[in-house]
Amino acid sequence: MAAPTQHSYRSSGQWTKTVRCCRLPPSCRRMRLTTPPGTGQLSEKELSAALVNGDWTAFDQQTVRMMIRMFDSDRSGTIGFEEFCGLWSFLASWRTLFDQFDADRSGNISLDEFSRALVAFRYRLSDRFIQILFRTYDKRNEGAMSFDLFVQACISLKRMTDVFKKYDEDRDGFITLSFEDFLTEILRQLR
Template identity: 50%
Template sequence: MSGNDLPAMMTPAEYQAQIQPVRLQAMTPPHQVHRVPVRTQSLTTVPQQRPVQPQQQMQQQMQQHQHQQRHRSAHNPPSQAVNRQHSTMPPLPAPIDPLYQIFSTVDKDGSGRLSASELRSALVNFDKTKFDPETIKLMIKLFDSDGSGTVNYTEFKRLWNYLGEWLERFQQFDLDHNTTISLDEFSLALQSFGFHFSPGFVRFMFNHYDKRGTGSISFDLFVQANITLQRIHDAFRKYDRGQGTIQISLEDLLTEVLYLK
């Protein structure tokens, strides 16, 4: 399968379903059959000789075969024979990495790095809608290790595996299997992650991430909501003295807010 045969957009679930184990079969050269000529003598030319018994005839053939093998080995050393045999073996095909093919397909400028727009063309939801730009921005911020604003293949591979982990969580809380998260499913997910908010705040947060106004949250927005919440929680813990409330200066608050952006 070539890079052009792959769709430009593919969900994590489709990618996992498409990958098949690459079976590499080593091609061995056909066996060469050596026919050993057997010399026979007519019984009419040796009237006084007793007929050769089958066992004696077999011994004679084996002796002749050994003699011919020694003669052949003298002219063809074993190392040369082995080298000739291996030279006839075709090279093994290189393994195919479907994820790299996806990366190459969306890397339109061939730079070896994916910009935000290129990454967005590689990530879609179950309904084929593209990931929200804020989710793309968040993914780049998490995996862009050199601060270039792009992701190379190594970073893209980590990002893809990370989304695969979130996909498992998403499917765990998608109780009705409609590929979206409802308000009740969202509340259950927050509780399982250790967040115990009031019903009013859970609804407020749910409505904030229901950006398409469908009364549900798609996979990309589910990831965005939970990662953002976790980052805010980590920032909160820096100032928490174990009381569940903090005192923070305006400067520190703005620093944390701007860092999260």
């Protein structure tokens, strides 16, 4: 992780308030260029333009929406500079993990690499379920998952795990819940 440095920002688009953040690479500094004058905020479209995979392909729109939901602390529907610093640090950490599991250095995660990542994250899942999960996020049907989709898959799995744990009071790996509770949890995940 890069050493902390100071950057300045003000919601009017001027860079005046000092915040501690990671040292920002050019793609993060690009926020200055892509932010509409006077707003100091990135919309979903603008954030999408600022985030690219290692092969320069755009992030999946669902991943971009997920990032906004996770880091939009003021619930404005946009990402400000401080929120972007947090997002950038988060993605840098995930990039380190992604690179660690991309054993063949292809720039993508294969099914075997994804399976090894889930084992390293201490998930005990059947091969069948891992294949289903992988295929869900292999949106191009190429047998490979890009960085953004790897992050999306792992975050989605974590969220589903957290919901399950909420109902698994005796921690035996089985839950009983009403149909409406099930639907409520699904709807919460769709937001």
